[in-house]
Amino acid sequence: MNYLWEAMLQLRKQGVTESTVRFKMPQRFSSYMELSIPCLNQEEMKEGEVIEVNPYYRFYNIFKDFYQPDLKDYPMLRDNLFHLIFHLLAQNDALSGMTKEEYHKKLLYRDLEECAFGESARNAIGLFTRDEREFILSGMLKQYETGSSLDMFKDMMEELIPDNIVYHSNQNSYEILVFIGRRMDKTLEGKMGFLVNMFVELPYHVEIYYEHHFGIMAIEETMEIDEIIMC
Structure with missing residues (x-):
């Protein structure tokens, strides 16, 4: 320095x-x-x-x-x-040295802290590290500029939640299936709730599966006995 x-x-x-x-x-x-x-x-x-x-x-x-x-x-x-x-x-x-984007991110974070997005969002943002919060705020600003998209939600998942796979259902175009290869805990559940509420637009519906993958016909790796979830 x-x-x-x-x-x-x-x-x-x-x-x-x-x-x-x-x-x-x-x-x-x-x-x-x-x-x-x-x-x-x-x-x-x-x-x-x-x-x-x-x-x-x-x-x-x-x-x-x-x-x-x-x-x-x-x-x-x-x-x-x-x-x-x-x-x-x-x-x-x-x-x-603060750019316009950084200034807007600071205001956005203040809104989160003051419950402008609800008390659950205020509590959930504290579960992320400082660098993760910066990534989230950048995503929220981009969402305001371009609108919501599943690609943005996938970007958030890839960056913030390890060991995950996001699926778009072929049977229901408004259904999103998320597999996370970790045991569910309160922190992970809080993070996922925040990301879904902030980056998945209506009328999409998200189903989250923790630890065990759901079975997919004709995909042998997902059809192991005692290691799958029926959905």
Whole structure:
């Protein structure tokens, strides 16, 4: 990490409370780097992290008179102001690189958290990791732009649910059969409920089979005794 915005994004990625972070003027720093961190390849942050920032790298006009050599009065006040100002700068820095899509995804996630899609959706979105949520939000935005499709549902399944096969019934064009080669648990059930509700449009109906595959005539692999489900 070299830039302030990189540190902020890493904090958010790890779920670290930003208010616990302390920004500090370093005693020694490189004129070619913004962050003065112990390890150049540092990738993780922790609660209560002290981040030393070179204020002259990008914010010289703000801090040019802040730490003059002959300025000895009120050192604690200046340190606290330094910390507060950089908290504001860090927030703006993290937002300045945000694309229109990322901004819309942030608003969409806020709607999910505030139960705009229902309480079950709010609870279910917490079952996914941060990267998985990013993928879901991108899919929801694409759905708003292009409309719902079974291909989008299949993409979500492929990315988020391991060991699955999605079938489109030949007998009923509105029936979707999903096989998941894992034992059902509350987390998996919650994830599947969310994906079906968000990405399968009416009048399609989804049947989900866990652990054991359903039998398909003429397909020997699916017709093993005690290893199939009748549907």
